[in-house]
Amino acid sequence: MLGNIIGGFIVILVGTTLLPTVAQQVGTAQADGNVTGAADTLVGLTTLFFSLAIATSAIGVAAQGLRNSGLI
């Protein structure tokens, strides 16, 4: 249980550190116009899914902690 919570924190820490880089690369790619069409749409979604994964991990870790302490 504790291992999963620690792992979750590591994922959140690494994810939030990498998020600005992902957002910057996506912004650069969309601005220079070299990526077009379906690829451009998918690249636009990358930041969303990356942050969604981090947010879901955070919610999961928080819920797990609350469940372990008997609050939910």
Add this chain to the structure above:
Amino acid sequence: MFNKMVGKNKLLSYSLFFLIVTLFFTTFVAANTFKQWESVDLRHPIRINGAIDENILANITVRQPDNDVVVNFQEMTYDATSQEHNYTVPASFTGELGTYEYSITATGSGLNQTETFTFEITPSGETGLLGFYFLAILLSYGLMGFGIYKEDITITMLGTFALFFLGMYIMFNGLDIYKNYLTEGFSIITLGVAFYVSTKVAQEYLNV
């Protein structure tokens, strides 16, 4: 303990050794290789009878890989500091991947000579990086696969983070000298796998 592990995973050990050797011997950056859609600064020291003469008139003609002339006999600029003639090919003319051919005609002191040179345009401005790409793909997918195999959520999540970066990198820079529908398809699939696995695995934190 290490020997025991190596013994059990001989195939993996040999594969890693082969990969590292491949990476070491194949990675290099050619001097006359430039990035696609970026301007290319061509510089040449031009001498007549071994002497520097700023009055030498140099004209350049640049052809794309499909033989279209993109720069037609334009005059080069003399740089007194570096004692070279230079011409900057605009970024809009370097969209096509491959080998560009350019001819420089130098005229001065009654002499007239033309020489032809080449430069490469690749998606990333580098070449010979197949070993690097192979290792990056293997490590990214391997880390995610290892996490799934061990049923370890954290390792799987970190593997999917690597896949996000891998997908974007291949989409922007292609694979080595290649950037076509195949590399774009592979990058889209890699991003799709990263989207799916990361959101799916993140939910597992709720279930453990």
